[in-house]
Amino acid sequence: MTTRTAPTLRLNTRRAVDMIVRDRRIRARRRMRAADLMVASVWASVALAISLWLAYGGLNQITDPASGITALGIVTGLVGTDLILVMLVLAARIPLIDRVVGQDKAMAFHRTLGKPALYLILAHGALLTLGYALSDGTNVIAETISLLQGTDLLLAYLGLALLIAVVVTSVVAVRRRFSYEAWHLIHLLSYLAVLVAVPHQLSTGGVLADGSGQRIYWIGLYLLAFGSIGVFRFLVPTLRSARHDIRVAGVEQVAPGVVSLYLTGRDLDRLQTAGGQYAIWRFWTGATWWHAHPISFSAVPTASTARLTVRDLGRGSAAIGRVRPGTRVSIEGPYGVFTDAHRVAPKLAVIAAGIGITPIRSLLEHSPLRPREATVILRGTDGDQSYLWNEIGALRSMRGNSVFTMLGARPPGLATWMSAEALSRGVTISSALPDLLQSDLYVCGPQSWADLVIRDARAAGLPEAQIHVERFDW
Numbered sequence: 001m002t003t004r005t006a007p008t009l010r011l012n013t014r015r016a017v018d019m020i021v022r023d024r025r026i027r028a029r030r031r032m033r034a035a036d037l038m039v040a041s042v043w044a045s046v047a048l049a050i051s052l053w054l055a056y057g058g059l060n061q062i063t064d065p066a067s068g069i070t071a072l073g074i075v076t077g078l079v080g081t082d083l084i085l086v087m088l089v090l091a092a093r094i095p096l097i098d099r100v101v102g103q104d105k106a107m108a109f110h111r112t113l114g115k116p117a118l119y120l121i122l123a124h125g126a127l128l129t130l131g132y133a134l135s136d137g138t139n140v141i142a143e144t145i146s147l148l149q150g151t152d153l154l155l156a157y158l159g160l161a162l163l164i165a166v167v168v169t170s171v172v173a174v175r176r177r178f179s180y181e182a183w184h185l186i187h188l189l190s191y192l193a194v195l196v197a198v199p200h201q202l203s204t205g206g207v208l209a210d211g212s213g214q215r216i217y218w219i220g221l222y223l224l225a226f227g228s229i230g231v232f233r234f235l236v237p238t239l240r241s242a243r244h245d246i247r248v249a250g251v252e253q254v255a256p257g258v259v260s261l262y263l264t265g266r267d268l269d270r271l272q273t274a275g276g277q278y279a280i281w282r283f284w285t286g287a288t289w290w291h292a293h294p295i296s297f298s299a300v301p302t303a304s305t306a307r308l309t310v311r312d313l314g315r316g317s318a319a320i321g322r323v324r325p326g327t328r329v330s331i332e333g334p335y336g337v338f339t340d341a342h343r344v345a346p347k348l349a350v351i352a353a354g355i356g357i358t359p360i361r362s363l364l365e366h367s368p369l370r371p372r373e374a375t376v377i378l379r380g381t382d383g384d385q386s387y388l389w390n391e392i393g394a395l396r397s398m399r400g401n402s403v404f405t406m407l408g409a410r411p412p413g414l415a416t417w418m419s420a421e422a423l424s425r426g427v428t429i430s431s432a433l434p435d436l437l438q439s440d441l442y443v444c445g446p447q448s449w450a451d452l453v454i455r456d457a458r459a460a461g462l463p464e465a466q467i468h469v470e471r472f473d474w
Contacts, residue, residue, distance in 0.1 A: 025344050032465075034100045039109065042086050045221070049082045050075060052214045066134035073127030080120030081218075083113050084163070084194055085225040092228035093335060102337035104469075118167045121160060152200040162193035185291075191229070198222070237280075237332035244268060246329040248283070249305070251321065257312040258355065258387050259321040260298065263329060268301040271334055274341060275300050275366025276359045276442075276470070279333030281308065287319040292332065295320075296359040296470070298388060300366050309388065311355040338470040340367040343440040345466050349433045351417075351453050353379040353445030357388050359470050360444050364395055371400025375433055378405045379417070379445065404432070417452040429456040436460055444470040 053075065062068045090097070090110040097106050133143035147153045169186050246265035253259050273279075278296040282289065293316060298309035312318040338359050348369065352360040357378065364376070376398070378389050386405070393403045408419030418427060430436055441462060443453045450469055457467055 031101065031342070035102075035105050038097070038101050038106070042083075042109075042113075045086060046079050046082050048217065049078045049214075052217055053078060056214055066131050068131075069127050069134065070131030073124050073129075073131055076120045076127060077124030080117050080124055081194075081197070082221070083117040083120065084190075085221045087113050087117065088190070088194065088225040089228055092225070093232050093332070094228055095232070098335055098337075102342075103335050104337060114167050118163060121163060125157075125160060150200075155196040156200040159193040159195075159197035162189045162196075166190045166193065191226075194225075233332065237330060240271075240332075241330040244271070244331065246306070246331060248323050248325050248327040248329060250325055251323065254309060254387050255384055257321075258309065260307055260309045261320070261323070263306040263308070264304055265306070267303060268306050269303045271301060271331075273297055273301050273306075273334045274339040276338040276340070276363035277334040277336040278359065278470075279331050279335065281320075281332075282330040283320055283323050284328040284330070285319075285323055288316070288323065291316050292330075293317065293320065294335075296336075297334070297362045298358040300362050309355070309358045311387075313355075336470070338442065338444070338468055339363065342468060345438055345440045346373075347435045347439040348374040349436055349439035349441045350374065350376040351379065351441070351443050351445075352377070353417075353449055354385050355387060356444030356446070356450075356470065357392075358444075360442065361388050361391060361395075363442065364392060364397055367397050369397045369401055372402075374398065374401040375435065375439070376401070376403045377432060378403065379419075379449075380405070380407050381409050382407060406432075415452060417449050417456070428460075429453070430460050436462055440466050440468060442468045442470075 058071060058074070062071050087110050090106045090113075093103060097103070129140055129143050129147065132147070133140050136143060136146075138146075148157065166187055166189055244265040244267060246263050246268070248261055249264040250262040251259050252262065276296070278294050280292045280294050282292040293310075295308045295310060297306060299307040301307075310317055310320050312321055336359075340363065348367070350360055350364070360376075364374070367374075374397075376392060378386070378392065380386050380389075386407075389405065392398060406419050406422055408421045410416055410418070411420040411423060414423075416423060422432075433439065433441075436457065437460070439462075441453075441457050443450045443457075445453075454467055454469065458464075
């Protein structure tokens with residue numbers, strides 16, 4: 001019988017850690033390639049739409065300046081519509097996209113396409129109107145009035161107006177003036193905006209002539225977009241909610257304006273929720289049935305229980321905090337890549353503020369951490385914001401790991417995520433997290449605050465692949 005020496009144990013431990021890190025980096029590279037493939041697929045769909053138009057004689061229609069302007073209007077319309085339908089696919093929460101790329105990256109790309117798609121559709125309408133006016137020998141105003149007299153084109157203008165409303169309300173500065181419920185309702189108009197524009201695509205100009213490859217492509221893209229939404233945003237959540245029969249078991253006040261909702265259900269562990277994920281929840285009461293909210297799990301679900309922790313940030317979330325035991329609950333998800341599975345480095349660094357503690361708490365619960373692997377900083381303006389802090393240090397995974405708190409207001413007029421007291425002592429992100437460059441950094445809290453943490457991490461030299469963020473804005 002042999003006994004392993006301490007150097008041998010340390011060597012084996014290092015080898016095991018190296019293998020874990022290597023596997024994480026391989027998975028990260030695969031996700032990056034998948035994200036690149038997603039972007040490439042979007043532009044390939046645009047190229048295909050233009051190629052089909054060319055293949056079916058698009059250029060042959062150009063005989064003079066008026067027809068050239070009209071042709072350009074058709075192309076901008078095709079590309080803009082293609083991007084809008086792709087945006088709907090990205091927002092459909094297809095499990096493959098969420099699992100391989102991550103819904104955060106998919107939705108970030110979705111948002112970047114919004115303005116270009118709107119500008120292309122606006123150019124489509126303007127160029128076609130100008131081209132038709134030149135062909136008819138009239139002016140733009142008279143041509144516009146003439147176009148509005150057709151039902152199909154009237155619906156197309158209605159779709160344009162709805163699309164403008166959706167894009168404008170998605171701009172951050174405008175979005176913050178709306179409640180989540182109002183913004184979400186307006187955003188649903190994007191579905192209607194696309195649908196009401198379909199008749200004019202089929203009836204005007206002959207671009208989607210019956211039997212053409214273009215018609216087959218566009219019908220297929222419409223079916224993919226709305227089929228994905230119908231299946232993954234409505235059908236699957238409905239069946240899943242019925243299967244698990246989730247109900248509110250109790251409501252506990254954690255702090256002023258903050259409550260934990262304890263849920264019960266059947267086979268909740270079969271949701272396969274990873275620590276750090278969220279779901280979209282609908283509580284079936286008279287005050288809450290009409291809106292759904294993205295809320296993180298504040299504990300990893302068991303077979304029969306789950307827990308959410310919610311802060312009163314508006315009328316909708318306040319109403320959720322007043323639901324009664326026995327209330328039926330619908331679930332869409334779980335979603336999110338703010339999980340241990342997306343780590344690439346040997347160590348873990350965590351900075352959380354306010355209600356951002358909720359995904360952090362379940363992330364740490366679910367992570368198989370070794371001693372001295374993790375450092376956690378919990379940030380709050382005062383003691384009233386120490387939601388669930390007492391649970392962090394009590395987690396089994398945190399044994400032998402470090403938890404620090406940073407209380408106090410930020411200094412006025414200074415863009416920092418730290419307290420004035422910490423800054424006065426010369427604390428930096430590198431001194432607070434000595435192993436930062438060998439760590440995955442998980443950040444969760446208000447967007448403007450989290451952006452400052454990420455700014456400091458990047459300035460300290462932390463690679464982008466090691467930065468993970470959970471956004472609570474919408």
